[in-house]
Amino acid sequence: MKVILGSGAYHMAEEIKNKAEKFGKTVVEVEIKTFPDGEKYVRVLGDGEEALVIQSTFNPQNEHLIELLLLGDALKEKGFKHLKAVVPYLAYSRQDRVTKKGEPISVRAIMKMIGLYYDELYVFDLHNPKTLEFFPGKAVNLSPAKAIAKYFEDNLDNGLVLAPDKGALERAKAVADILGLDFSYFEKKRISPTEVQMTPVDVDVKGKNVLIVDDIISTGGTMIKAANILRNMGADKIFVVATHGVFAEGAIERVSAAVDELAVINTIPTPVSKISIVEDILGL
Amino acid sequence: MKVILGSGAYHMAEEIKNKAEKFGKTVVEVEIKTFPDGEKYVRVLGDGEEALVIQSTFNPQNEHLIELLLLGDALKEKGFKHLKAVVPYLAYSRQDRVTKKGEPISVRAIMKMIGLYYDELYVFDLHNPKTLEFFPGKAVNLSPAKAIAKYFEDNLDNGLVLAPDKGALERAKAVADILGLDFSYFEKKRISPTEVQMTPVDVDVKGKNVLIVDDIISTGGTMIKAANILRNMGADKIFVVATHGVFAEGAIERVSAAVDELAVINTIPTPVSKISIVEDILGL
Numbered sequence: 001m002k003v004i005l006g007s008g009a010y011h012m013a014e015e016i017k018n019k020a021e022k023f024g025k026t027v028v029e030v031e032i033k034t035f036p037d038g039e040k041y042v043r044v045l046g047d048g049e050e051a052l053v054i055q056s057t058f059n060p061q062n063e064h065l066i067e068l069l070l071l072g073d074a075l076k077e078k079g080f081k082h083l084k085a086v087v088p089y090l091a092y093s094r095q096d097r098v099t100k101k102g103e104p105i106s107v108r109a110i111m112k113m114i115g116l117y118y119d120e121l122y123v124f125d126l127h128n129p130k131t132l133e134f135f136p137g138k139a140v141n142l143s144p145a146k147a148i149a150k151y152f153e154d155n156l157d158n159g160l161v162l163a164p165d166k167g168a169l170e171r172a173k174a175v176a177d178i179l180g181l182d183f184s185y186f187e188k189k190r191i192s193p194t195e196v197q198m199t200p201v202d203v204d205v206k207g208k209n210v211l212i213v214d215d216i217i218s219t220g221g222t223m224i225k226a227a228n229i230l231r232n233m234g235a236d237k238i239f240v241v242a243t244h245g246v247f248a249e250g251a252i253e254r255v256s257a258a259v260d261e262l263a264v265i266n267t268i269p270t271p272v273s274k275i276s277i278v279e280d281i282l283g284l
Numbered sequence: 285m286k287v288i289l290g291s292g293a294y295h296m297a298e299e300i301k302n303k304a305e306k307f308g309k310t311v312v313e314v315e316i317k318t319f320p321d322g323e324k325y326v327r328v329l330g331d332g333e334e335a336l337v338i339q340s341t342f343n344p345q346n347e348h349l350i351e352l353l354l355l356g357d358a359l360k361e362k363g364f365k366h367l368k369a370v371v372p373y374l375a376y377s378r379q380d381r382v383t384k385k386g387e388p389i390s391v392r393a394i395m396k397m398i399g400l401y402y403d404e405l406y407v408f409d410l411h412n413p414k415t416l417e418f419f420p421g422k423a424v425n426l427s428p429a430k431a432i433a434k435y436f437e438d439n440l441d442n443g444l445v446l447a448p449d450k451g452a453l454e455r456a457k458a459v460a461d462i463l464g465l466d467f468s469y470f471e472k473k474r475i476s477p478t479e480v481q482m483t484p485v486d487v488d489v490k491g492k493n494v495l496i497v498d499d500i501i502s503t504g505g506t507m508i509k510a511a512n513i514l515r516n517m518g519a520d521k522i523f524v525v526a527t528h529g530v531f532a533e534g535a536i537e538r539v540s541a542a543v544d545e546l547a548v549i550n551t552i553p554t555p556v557s558k559i560s561i562v563e564d565i566l567g568l
Protein backbone atom coordinates (compact mmCIF):
# COMPACT_ATOMS: atom_id res chain seq x y z
CA MET A 1 0.00 0.00 0.00
CA LYS A 2 1.32 3.42 -0.99
CA VAL A 3 0.91 6.42 1.29
CA ILE A 4 0.34 9.86 -0.25
CA LEU A 5 0.55 13.05 1.82
CA GLY A 6 -1.48 16.10 0.88
CA SER A 7 -0.43 19.48 2.21
CA GLY A 8 -3.01 19.01 4.98
CA ALA A 9 -0.80 16.21 6.34
CA TYR A 10 2.57 17.96 6.22
CA HIS A 11 2.51 18.46 9.99
CA MET A 12 2.53 14.66 10.41
CA ALA A 13 4.94 13.99 7.55
CA GLU A 14 8.04 13.24 9.59
CA GLU A 15 6.29 10.80 11.89
CA ILE A 16 4.55 9.10 8.97
CA LYS A 17 7.82 8.70 7.07
CA ASN A 18 9.54 7.29 10.15
CA LYS A 19 6.82 4.77 10.94
CA ALA A 20 5.45 3.76 7.52
CA GLU A 21 7.79 0.80 7.04
CA LYS A 22 6.78 -0.69 10.38
CA PHE A 23 3.21 -0.81 9.03
CA GLY A 24 4.25 -2.30 5.68
CA LYS A 25 3.62 0.91 3.80
CA THR A 26 5.68 3.07 1.45
CA VAL A 27 5.43 6.83 1.29
CA VAL A 28 5.29 8.06 -2.31
CA GLU A 29 6.73 11.48 -3.10
CA VAL A 30 4.22 14.06 -4.29
CA GLU A 31 4.90 17.49 -5.73
CA ILE A 32 2.37 20.07 -4.59
CA LYS A 33 2.53 23.76 -5.41
CA THR A 34 0.32 26.75 -6.09
CA PHE A 35 0.53 28.56 -9.43
CA PRO A 36 0.85 32.37 -9.38
CA ASP A 37 -2.85 32.64 -10.36
CA GLY A 38 -3.84 30.62 -7.26
CA GLU A 39 -4.49 27.25 -8.90
CA LYS A 40 -3.14 24.14 -7.21
CA TYR A 41 -0.73 21.78 -8.95
CA VAL A 42 -0.13 18.21 -7.83
CA ARG A 43 2.03 15.44 -9.24
CA VAL A 44 2.45 11.90 -7.91
CA LEU A 45 5.96 10.52 -8.32
CA GLY A 46 5.31 6.81 -7.82
CA ASP A 47 3.19 3.88 -8.92
CA GLY A 48 1.03 1.25 -7.31
CA GLU A 49 -2.36 -0.39 -7.05
CA GLU A 50 -3.69 0.84 -3.73
CA ALA A 51 -3.15 4.25 -2.16
CA LEU A 52 -3.87 5.75 1.23
CA VAL A 53 -4.16 9.51 0.74
CA ILE A 54 -3.85 11.52 3.95
CA GLN A 55 -5.30 15.00 3.80
CA SER A 56 -6.76 16.86 6.74
CA THR A 57 -9.05 19.68 5.61
CA PHE A 58 -8.53 22.47 8.11
CA ASN A 59 -8.29 26.13 7.02
CA PRO A 60 -7.61 26.81 4.12
CA GLN A 61 -10.13 23.98 3.82
CA ASN A 62 -11.32 24.74 0.30
CA GLU A 63 -7.77 24.49 -1.04
CA HIS A 64 -7.21 21.26 0.84
CA LEU A 65 -10.44 19.80 -0.55
CA ILE A 66 -9.63 20.67 -4.17
CA GLU A 67 -6.11 19.31 -3.67
CA LEU A 68 -7.61 16.01 -2.44
CA LEU A 69 -9.78 15.91 -5.55
CA LEU A 70 -6.80 16.56 -7.85
CA LEU A 71 -4.72 13.90 -6.08
CA GLY A 72 -7.55 11.43 -6.70
CA ASP A 73 -7.54 12.26 -10.41
CA ALA A 74 -3.75 12.00 -10.63
CA LEU A 75 -3.72 8.60 -8.90
CA LYS A 76 -6.45 7.14 -11.09
CA GLU A 77 -4.70 8.57 -14.17
CA LYS A 78 -1.49 6.89 -12.98
CA GLY A 79 -3.24 3.52 -12.83
CA PHE A 80 -3.99 3.18 -9.10
CA LYS A 81 -7.06 0.97 -8.70
CA HIS A 82 -8.22 1.51 -5.14
CA LEU A 83 -8.06 4.78 -3.24
CA LYS A 84 -8.58 5.33 0.46
CA ALA A 85 -8.94 8.91 1.69
CA VAL A 86 -7.98 9.60 5.29
CA VAL A 87 -9.37 12.99 6.26
CA PRO A 88 -8.58 13.36 9.98
CA TYR A 89 -10.52 16.63 10.20
CA LEU A 90 -13.34 16.84 7.71
CA ALA A 91 -14.23 20.42 6.76
CA TYR A 92 -17.93 21.29 6.76
CA SER A 93 -18.71 18.38 9.11
CA ARG A 94 -20.68 20.69 11.40
CA GLN A 95 -22.92 21.81 8.54
CA ASP A 96 -24.79 18.52 8.76
CA ARG A 97 -28.42 19.62 8.58
CA VAL A 98 -30.70 22.34 7.25
CA THR A 99 -31.38 24.65 10.19
CA LYS A 100 -32.83 27.45 8.04
CA LYS A 101 -34.69 26.72 4.82
CA GLY A 102 -32.44 27.30 1.83
CA GLU A 103 -29.25 26.00 3.38
CA PRO A 104 -27.30 23.10 1.92
CA ILE A 105 -26.24 20.03 3.85
CA SER A 106 -22.67 21.03 3.17
CA VAL A 107 -21.07 17.88 4.54
CA ARG A 108 -23.12 15.87 2.04
CA ALA A 109 -21.71 17.89 -0.86
CA ILE A 110 -18.16 17.39 0.42
CA MET A 111 -18.63 13.65 0.90
CA LYS A 112 -20.03 13.30 -2.62
CA MET A 113 -17.06 15.23 -3.96
CA ILE A 114 -14.54 12.98 -2.21
CA GLY A 115 -16.54 9.98 -3.45
CA LEU A 116 -15.85 10.95 -7.08
CA TYR A 117 -12.39 9.38 -6.85
CA TYR A 118 -12.06 7.63 -3.49
CA ASP A 119 -13.44 4.18 -2.70
CA GLU A 120 -13.10 4.48 1.06
CA LEU A 121 -13.21 7.40 3.48
CA TYR A 122 -11.77 7.48 7.00
CA VAL A 123 -12.42 10.39 9.34
CA PHE A 124 -11.84 10.93 13.04
CA ASP A 125 -14.57 11.71 15.52
CA LEU A 126 -17.04 13.07 13.00
CA HIS A 127 -19.41 15.70 14.36
CA ASN A 128 -22.45 13.72 13.18
CA PRO A 129 -21.55 10.11 12.31
CA LYS A 130 -24.86 9.63 10.51
CA THR A 131 -23.58 11.89 7.74
CA LEU A 132 -21.19 9.09 6.69
CA GLU A 133 -24.19 7.71 4.79
CA PHE A 134 -23.69 10.48 2.23
CA PHE A 135 -20.39 8.97 1.12
CA PRO A 136 -21.01 6.64 -1.81
CA GLY A 137 -18.39 4.05 -0.77
CA LYS A 138 -17.22 2.58 2.52
CA ALA A 139 -16.96 5.28 5.20
CA VAL A 140 -15.56 4.82 8.69
CA ASN A 141 -15.56 7.09 11.72
CA LEU A 142 -12.44 6.40 13.79
CA SER A 143 -12.19 7.05 17.51
CA PRO A 144 -9.18 8.80 19.03
CA ALA A 145 -10.03 7.31 22.46
CA LYS A 146 -6.98 5.02 22.59
CA ALA A 147 -4.58 7.82 21.72
CA ILE A 148 -6.19 10.08 24.33
CA ALA A 149 -6.11 7.37 26.99
CA LYS A 150 -2.47 6.62 26.30
CA TYR A 151 -1.49 10.29 26.51
CA PHE A 152 -3.22 10.92 29.84
CA GLU A 153 -2.88 7.52 31.57
CA ASP A 154 -0.02 8.59 33.86
CA ASN A 155 -1.92 11.67 35.06
CA LEU A 156 -5.23 10.09 35.91
CA ASP A 157 -4.58 8.13 39.11
CA ASN A 158 -7.67 8.79 41.16
CA GLY A 159 -9.15 10.12 37.94
CA LEU A 160 -12.50 10.73 36.37
CA VAL A 161 -13.56 11.45 32.79
CA LEU A 162 -16.28 13.99 32.04
CA ALA A 163 -18.13 15.04 28.92
CA PRO A 164 -19.07 18.73 28.68
CA ASP A 165 -22.65 17.73 27.80
CA LYS A 166 -24.80 14.62 27.56
CA GLY A 167 -24.37 14.41 23.78
CA ALA A 168 -20.63 13.89 24.22
CA LEU A 169 -21.00 11.16 26.83
CA GLU A 170 -20.07 8.23 24.59
CA ARG A 171 -16.78 9.91 23.78
CA ALA A 172 -15.92 10.30 27.49
CA LYS A 173 -17.05 6.72 28.19
CA ALA A 174 -14.73 5.35 25.47
CA VAL A 175 -11.70 6.99 27.11
CA ALA A 176 -12.82 6.04 30.66
CA ASP A 177 -13.38 2.41 29.70
CA ILE A 178 -9.84 2.04 28.41
CA LEU A 179 -8.42 3.53 31.60
CA GLY A 180 -10.86 1.75 33.92
CA LEU A 181 -12.16 5.06 35.30
CA ASP A 182 -15.57 6.44 36.18
CA PHE A 183 -17.21 8.82 33.75
CA SER A 184 -20.09 11.25 33.67
CA TYR A 185 -21.23 14.47 32.01
CA PHE A 186 -22.24 18.03 32.75
CA GLU A 187 -25.94 18.70 32.80
CA LYS A 188 -26.72 22.07 31.25
CA LYS A 189 -29.65 24.07 32.53
CA ARG A 190 -30.63 27.50 31.27
CA ILE A 191 -31.16 29.73 34.31
CA SER A 192 -31.55 33.05 32.49
CA PRO A 193 -31.62 34.21 28.85
CA THR A 194 -27.84 34.69 28.98
CA GLU A 195 -26.74 32.15 31.56
CA VAL A 196 -26.46 28.37 31.50
CA GLN A 197 -25.75 26.41 34.66
CA MET A 198 -23.48 23.36 34.30
CA THR A 199 -23.44 20.60 36.92
CA PRO A 200 -21.52 17.33 36.85
CA VAL A 201 -24.08 14.55 37.25
CA ASP A 202 -23.84 11.89 39.99
CA VAL A 203 -20.12 12.18 40.66
CA ASP A 204 -17.96 13.55 43.42
CA VAL A 205 -15.07 15.43 41.87
CA LYS A 206 -13.45 16.49 45.15
CA GLY A 207 -9.75 15.59 45.19
CA LYS A 208 -10.05 13.95 41.77
CA ASN A 209 -7.98 14.47 38.66
CA VAL A 210 -10.53 15.20 35.97
CA LEU A 211 -10.21 14.86 32.19
CA ILE A 212 -12.85 16.69 30.16
CA VAL A 213 -13.24 15.23 26.65
CA ASP A 214 -14.92 16.91 23.69
CA ASP A 215 -14.85 16.63 19.90
CA ILE A 216 -14.12 20.23 18.92
CA ILE A 217 -12.82 23.22 20.86
CA SER A 218 -13.54 26.51 19.18
CA THR A 219 -13.89 29.50 21.53
CA GLY A 220 -13.24 27.25 24.53
CA GLY A 221 -15.94 29.00 26.54
CA THR A 222 -17.66 25.78 27.66
CA MET A 223 -14.37 24.19 28.67
CA ILE A 224 -13.32 27.19 30.75
CA LYS A 225 -16.67 27.29 32.48
CA ALA A 226 -16.55 23.56 33.19
CA ALA A 227 -13.02 23.85 34.56
CA ASN A 228 -13.96 26.71 36.89
CA ILE A 229 -16.92 24.75 38.25
CA LEU A 230 -14.72 21.71 38.90
CA ARG A 231 -12.12 23.87 40.60
CA ASN A 232 -14.79 25.35 42.90
CA MET A 233 -16.01 21.86 43.71
CA GLY A 234 -12.55 20.87 44.88
CA ALA A 235 -11.19 18.91 41.95
CA ASP A 236 -7.42 18.41 41.99
CA LYS A 237 -5.89 18.52 38.48
CA ILE A 238 -8.06 19.45 35.51
CA PHE A 239 -7.14 18.31 31.99
CA VAL A 240 -8.95 19.24 28.80
CA VAL A 241 -8.73 17.28 25.56
CA ALA A 242 -10.51 17.50 22.23
CA THR A 243 -10.13 15.72 18.94
CA HIS A 244 -10.16 18.79 16.73
CA GLY A 245 -8.57 22.07 17.81
CA VAL A 246 -10.50 24.55 15.64
CA PHE A 247 -9.39 27.30 17.97
CA ALA A 248 -10.75 30.83 17.70
CA GLU A 249 -8.16 33.54 18.23
CA GLY A 250 -6.85 33.56 21.80
CA ALA A 251 -8.75 30.39 22.74
CA ILE A 252 -5.62 28.30 23.34
CA GLU A 253 -4.27 30.86 25.81
CA ARG A 254 -7.60 31.31 27.58
CA VAL A 255 -8.26 27.58 28.01
CA SER A 256 -4.64 26.86 28.96
CA ALA A 257 -4.82 29.48 31.70
CA ALA A 258 -7.95 27.86 33.16
CA VAL A 259 -6.74 24.24 33.30
CA ASP A 260 -3.68 22.17 34.22
CA GLU A 261 -3.19 20.94 30.69
CA LEU A 262 -4.86 21.42 27.33
CA ALA A 263 -4.11 18.94 24.55
CA VAL A 264 -5.73 18.10 21.21
CA ILE A 265 -5.24 15.42 18.59
CA ASN A 266 -3.09 16.35 15.59
CA THR A 267 -6.00 16.25 13.13
CA ILE A 268 -5.34 20.00 12.93
CA PRO A 269 -1.85 21.42 13.55
CA THR A 270 -1.88 23.79 16.56
CA PRO A 271 0.63 24.57 19.32
CA VAL A 272 -1.25 22.08 21.57
CA SER A 273 -1.70 19.24 19.05
CA LYS A 274 0.30 16.92 21.28
CA ILE A 275 -1.57 13.66 20.66
CA SER A 276 -0.82 11.83 17.43
CA ILE A 277 -3.12 9.52 15.45
CA VAL A 278 -0.42 8.67 12.90
CA GLU A 279 -0.25 5.03 14.03
CA ASP A 280 -4.03 4.69 13.78
CA ILE A 281 -3.79 5.99 10.21
CA LEU A 282 -0.90 3.78 9.18
CA GLY A 283 -2.79 0.79 10.54
CA LEU A 284 -5.55 1.25 7.96
CA MET B 285 -36.12 30.51 -14.64
CA LYS B 286 -34.46 31.70 -11.45
CA VAL B 287 -31.03 33.32 -11.53
CA ILE B 288 -28.62 32.73 -8.64
CA LEU B 289 -25.43 34.75 -8.22
CA GLY B 290 -22.39 33.26 -6.55
CA SER B 291 -19.72 35.57 -5.14
CA GLY B 292 -17.81 35.04 -8.41
CA ALA B 293 -20.58 36.97 -10.17
CA TYR B 294 -20.90 39.93 -7.82
CA HIS B 295 -19.03 42.15 -10.28
CA MET B 296 -21.88 41.62 -12.78
CA ALA B 297 -24.65 41.71 -10.18
CA GLU B 298 -25.98 45.17 -10.94
CA GLU B 299 -26.18 44.60 -14.68
CA ILE B 300 -27.77 41.18 -14.17
CA LYS B 301 -30.41 42.59 -11.81
CA ASN B 302 -31.20 45.42 -14.22
CA LYS B 303 -31.57 43.20 -17.27
CA ALA B 304 -32.99 39.93 -15.88
CA GLU B 305 -36.62 40.87 -16.36
CA LYS B 306 -36.05 41.68 -20.04
CA PHE B 307 -34.93 38.08 -20.46
CA GLY B 308 -37.87 36.64 -18.51
CA LYS B 309 -35.74 35.74 -15.50
CA THR B 310 -35.94 36.48 -11.78
CA VAL B 311 -32.91 36.98 -9.58
CA VAL B 312 -33.23 35.07 -6.32
CA GLU B 313 -31.52 36.45 -3.23
CA VAL B 314 -28.72 34.33 -1.82
CA GLU B 315 -26.88 34.77 1.46
CA ILE B 316 -23.19 33.98 1.17
CA LYS B 317 -20.66 34.40 3.95
CA THR B 318 -17.50 32.91 5.34
CA PHE B 319 -17.41 31.51 8.88
CA PRO B 320 -14.54 32.59 11.16
CA ASP B 321 -12.90 29.16 10.63
CA GLY B 322 -12.84 29.74 6.86
CA GLU B 323 -15.81 27.58 5.86
CA LYS B 324 -18.30 28.96 3.35
CA TYR B 325 -21.98 29.37 4.15
CA VAL B 326 -24.66 29.73 1.50
CA ARG B 327 -28.41 30.04 1.73
CA VAL B 328 -30.92 30.38 -1.12
CA LEU B 329 -33.89 32.63 -0.31
CA GLY B 330 -36.30 31.62 -3.03
CA ASP B 331 -37.98 28.71 -4.75
CA GLY B 332 -38.41 27.38 -8.24
CA GLU B 333 -37.94 24.52 -10.66
CA GLU B 334 -35.08 25.64 -12.84
CA ALA B 335 -32.06 27.67 -11.80
CA LEU B 336 -29.26 29.39 -13.67
CA VAL B 337 -26.33 29.67 -11.25
CA ILE B 338 -23.68 32.19 -12.30
CA GLN B 339 -20.28 31.70 -10.71
CA SER B 340 -17.00 32.64 -12.33
CA THR B 341 -14.10 30.77 -10.75
CA PHE B 342 -11.21 33.21 -10.75
CA ASN B 343 -8.84 33.55 -7.76
CA PRO B 344 -9.74 32.55 -5.01
CA GLN B 345 -10.86 29.78 -7.36
CA ASN B 346 -11.00 26.97 -4.83
CA GLU B 347 -13.42 28.94 -2.66
CA HIS B 348 -15.53 29.79 -5.69
CA LEU B 349 -15.65 26.15 -6.73
CA ILE B 350 -16.71 24.87 -3.29
CA GLU B 351 -19.31 27.63 -3.13
CA LEU B 352 -20.73 26.49 -6.49
CA LEU B 353 -20.93 22.95 -5.10
CA LEU B 354 -22.73 24.12 -1.94
CA LEU B 355 -25.16 26.21 -3.97
CA GLY B 356 -25.97 23.10 -6.01
CA ASP B 357 -26.71 21.14 -2.84
CA ALA B 358 -28.85 23.95 -1.41
CA LEU B 359 -30.89 24.26 -4.63
CA LYS B 360 -31.54 20.53 -4.91
CA GLU B 361 -32.42 20.43 -1.20
CA LYS B 362 -34.85 23.29 -1.81
CA GLY B 363 -36.60 21.29 -4.54
CA PHE B 364 -35.11 22.78 -7.70
CA LYS B 365 -35.22 20.14 -10.43
CA HIS B 366 -32.88 21.38 -13.13
CA LEU B 367 -29.66 23.31 -12.55
CA LYS B 368 -27.59 25.15 -15.13
CA ALA B 369 -24.12 26.33 -14.09
CA VAL B 370 -22.69 29.31 -15.92
CA VAL B 371 -18.96 29.47 -15.19
CA PRO B 372 -17.67 32.33 -17.37
CA TYR B 373 -14.07 31.62 -16.39
CA LEU B 374 -13.46 27.99 -15.52
CA ALA B 375 -10.57 27.50 -13.11
CA TYR B 376 -8.07 24.77 -13.98
CA SER B 377 -9.10 24.89 -17.66
CA ARG B 378 -5.45 25.14 -18.74
CA GLN B 379 -4.57 21.96 -16.85
CA ASP B 380 -6.16 19.93 -19.61
CA ARG B 381 -3.60 17.20 -20.21
CA VAL B 382 -0.85 15.20 -18.54
CA THR B 383 2.40 16.84 -19.60
CA LYS B 384 4.51 15.06 -16.97
CA LYS B 385 3.62 11.57 -15.75
CA GLY B 386 1.87 11.74 -12.40
CA GLU B 387 -0.13 14.89 -13.07
CA PRO B 388 -3.92 14.96 -12.97
CA ILE B 389 -6.14 16.27 -15.73
CA SER B 390 -7.33 18.90 -13.31
CA VAL B 391 -10.08 20.29 -15.52
CA ARG B 392 -11.60 16.80 -15.65
CA ALA B 393 -11.79 16.66 -11.85
CA ILE B 394 -13.43 20.10 -11.73
CA MET B 395 -15.98 19.21 -14.42
CA LYS B 396 -16.90 16.00 -12.60
CA MET B 397 -17.32 17.98 -9.39
CA ILE B 398 -19.66 20.50 -11.01
CA GLY B 399 -21.52 17.58 -12.59
CA LEU B 400 -22.46 16.23 -9.15
CA TYR B 401 -25.29 18.76 -8.93
CA TYR B 402 -25.56 20.60 -12.25
CA ASP B 403 -27.31 19.24 -15.32
CA GLU B 404 -25.83 21.75 -17.75
CA LEU B 405 -22.56 23.67 -17.86
CA TYR B 406 -21.88 26.86 -19.81
CA VAL B 407 -18.38 28.29 -20.08
CA PHE B 408 -16.83 31.01 -22.23
CA ASP B 409 -13.96 30.44 -24.61
CA LEU B 410 -12.63 27.32 -22.92
CA HIS B 411 -8.89 26.80 -23.29
CA ASN B 412 -9.43 23.31 -24.71
CA PRO B 413 -13.04 22.75 -25.83
CA LYS B 414 -12.50 19.00 -26.05
CA THR B 415 -12.38 18.88 -22.26
CA LEU B 416 -16.13 19.58 -22.20
CA GLU B 417 -16.49 15.83 -22.76
CA PHE B 418 -15.50 15.32 -19.11
CA PHE B 419 -18.72 16.97 -17.94
CA PRO B 420 -21.37 14.30 -17.39
CA GLY B 421 -24.29 16.43 -18.65
CA LYS B 422 -24.77 18.94 -21.45
CA ALA B 423 -21.76 21.24 -21.74
CA VAL B 424 -21.49 24.27 -24.00
CA ASN B 425 -18.56 26.51 -24.89
CA LEU B 426 -19.84 30.01 -25.61
CA SER B 427 -18.06 32.49 -27.85
CA PRO B 428 -17.55 36.10 -26.81
CA ALA B 429 -17.02 37.08 -30.48
CA LYS B 430 -20.26 39.09 -30.75
CA ALA B 431 -19.54 41.06 -27.60
CA ILE B 432 -16.00 41.77 -28.79
CA ALA B 433 -17.15 42.81 -32.27
CA LYS B 434 -19.78 45.13 -30.82
CA TYR B 435 -17.28 46.79 -28.50
CA PHE B 436 -14.67 47.48 -31.20
CA GLU B 437 -16.87 48.01 -34.29
CA ASP B 438 -16.55 51.82 -34.29
CA ASN B 439 -12.74 51.68 -34.10
CA LEU B 440 -12.06 49.21 -36.87
CA ASP B 441 -12.71 51.12 -40.07
CA ASN B 442 -9.92 50.03 -42.35
CA GLY B 443 -9.37 47.29 -39.80
CA LEU B 444 -7.86 43.85 -39.55
CA VAL B 445 -8.14 41.12 -36.93
CA LEU B 446 -5.09 39.08 -35.94
CA ALA B 447 -4.54 36.04 -33.76
CA PRO B 448 -1.26 35.94 -31.81
CA ASP B 449 -0.66 32.39 -33.09
CA LYS B 450 -2.15 29.90 -35.52
CA GLY B 451 -3.96 28.02 -32.72
CA ALA B 452 -6.00 31.12 -31.95
CA LEU B 453 -7.00 31.76 -35.57
CA GLU B 454 -10.63 30.58 -35.25
CA ARG B 455 -11.18 33.08 -32.47
CA ALA B 456 -9.90 35.97 -34.63
CA LYS B 457 -11.92 34.72 -37.60
CA ALA B 458 -15.14 34.71 -35.55
CA VAL B 459 -14.71 38.38 -34.69
CA ALA B 460 -13.56 39.34 -38.21
CA ASP B 461 -16.53 37.58 -39.84
CA ILE B 462 -19.02 39.55 -37.76
CA LEU B 463 -17.31 42.83 -38.70
CA GLY B 464 -16.66 41.86 -42.34
CA LEU B 465 -12.90 42.31 -41.92
CA ASP B 466 -9.82 40.41 -43.04
CA PHE B 467 -8.07 38.23 -40.52
CA SER B 468 -4.78 36.42 -40.14
CA TYR B 469 -2.31 35.23 -37.51
CA PHE B 470 1.27 35.63 -36.38
CA GLU B 471 3.61 32.88 -37.41
CA LYS B 472 6.06 32.08 -34.64
CA LYS B 473 9.55 30.92 -35.54
CA ARG B 474 12.25 30.14 -33.01
CA ILE B 475 15.42 31.95 -34.17
CA SER B 476 17.54 31.30 -31.08
CA PRO B 477 17.10 29.42 -27.80
CA THR B 478 15.71 32.55 -26.19
CA GLU B 479 14.14 34.38 -29.12
CA VAL B 480 10.99 33.76 -31.12
CA GLN B 481 10.29 35.73 -34.27
CA MET B 482 6.66 36.68 -34.90
CA THR B 483 5.45 37.63 -38.38
CA PRO B 484 1.88 38.40 -39.49
CA VAL B 485 1.09 36.02 -42.33
CA ASP B 486 -0.10 37.22 -45.77
CA VAL B 487 -1.42 40.61 -44.69
CA ASP B 488 -0.33 44.19 -45.12
CA VAL B 489 -0.82 45.98 -41.79
CA LYS B 490 0.45 49.35 -42.99
CA GLY B 491 -2.01 52.13 -42.13
CA LYS B 492 -4.46 49.58 -40.72
CA ASN B 493 -6.24 49.54 -37.36
CA VAL B 494 -5.44 46.13 -35.95
CA LEU B 495 -7.28 44.14 -33.27
CA ILE B 496 -5.34 41.27 -31.72
CA VAL B 497 -7.63 38.65 -30.16
CA ASP B 498 -6.59 35.95 -27.67
CA ASP B 499 -8.29 33.77 -25.06
CA ILE B 500 -6.16 34.55 -22.00
CA ILE B 501 -3.71 37.32 -21.19
CA SER B 502 -1.39 36.48 -18.34
CA THR B 503 2.01 38.18 -18.46
CA GLY B 504 1.05 39.96 -21.69
CA GLY B 505 4.51 39.35 -23.17
CA THR B 506 3.23 37.95 -26.46
CA MET B 507 0.76 40.79 -26.89
CA ILE B 508 3.40 43.44 -26.27
CA LYS B 509 5.75 41.81 -28.74
CA ALA B 510 3.03 41.54 -31.37
CA ALA B 511 2.06 45.18 -30.85
CA ASN B 512 5.65 46.37 -31.25
CA ILE B 513 6.06 44.41 -34.48
CA LEU B 514 2.84 45.87 -35.90
CA ARG B 515 3.94 49.36 -34.89
CA ASN B 516 7.26 48.89 -36.72
CA MET B 517 5.40 47.64 -39.78
CA GLY B 518 3.39 50.87 -39.91
CA ALA B 519 0.08 49.83 -38.40
CA ASP B 520 -2.12 52.72 -37.30
CA LYS B 521 -4.10 51.94 -34.12
CA ILE B 522 -3.45 48.71 -32.23
CA PHE B 523 -6.13 47.18 -29.99
CA VAL B 524 -5.72 44.12 -27.80
CA VAL B 525 -8.60 42.02 -26.50
CA ALA B 526 -8.84 38.74 -24.62
CA THR B 527 -11.66 36.75 -23.11
CA HIS B 528 -10.05 36.11 -19.74
CA GLY B 529 -7.83 38.68 -18.05
CA VAL B 530 -5.76 36.42 -15.76
CA PHE B 531 -3.25 39.23 -15.44
CA ALA B 532 0.09 38.74 -13.73
CA GLU B 533 1.18 41.67 -11.58
CA GLY B 534 1.90 44.77 -13.67
CA ALA B 535 0.67 43.14 -16.88
CA ILE B 536 -2.26 45.51 -17.36
CA GLU B 537 0.04 48.54 -17.16
CA ARG B 538 2.68 47.03 -19.46
CA VAL B 539 0.21 45.96 -22.15
CA SER B 540 -1.75 49.22 -21.90
CA ALA B 541 1.46 51.21 -22.46
CA ALA B 542 2.24 49.24 -25.63
CA VAL B 543 -1.15 49.51 -27.36
CA ASP B 544 -3.92 52.02 -28.07
CA GLU B 545 -6.48 50.10 -26.03
CA LEU B 546 -6.56 46.96 -23.95
CA ALA B 547 -9.91 45.43 -23.07
CA VAL B 548 -11.05 42.07 -21.75
CA ILE B 549 -14.41 40.35 -21.17
CA ASN B 550 -15.84 40.52 -17.67
CA THR B 551 -15.45 36.78 -17.03
CA ILE B 552 -12.89 37.99 -14.48
CA PRO B 553 -13.23 41.39 -12.79
CA THR B 554 -10.22 43.61 -13.63
CA PRO B 555 -9.78 47.34 -14.25
CA VAL B 556 -9.97 46.65 -18.01
CA SER B 557 -12.95 44.23 -17.99
CA LYS B 558 -14.90 46.60 -20.20
CA ILE B 559 -16.79 44.08 -22.33
CA SER B 560 -19.83 42.42 -20.77
CA ILE B 561 -21.28 38.98 -21.52
CA VAL B 562 -24.22 39.45 -19.15
CA GLU B 563 -26.75 39.47 -22.02
CA ASP B 564 -25.27 36.28 -23.44
CA ILE B 565 -25.70 34.68 -20.01
CA LEU B 566 -29.25 35.90 -19.47
CA GLY B 567 -30.17 34.57 -22.89
CA LEU B 568 -29.44 31.00 -21.79
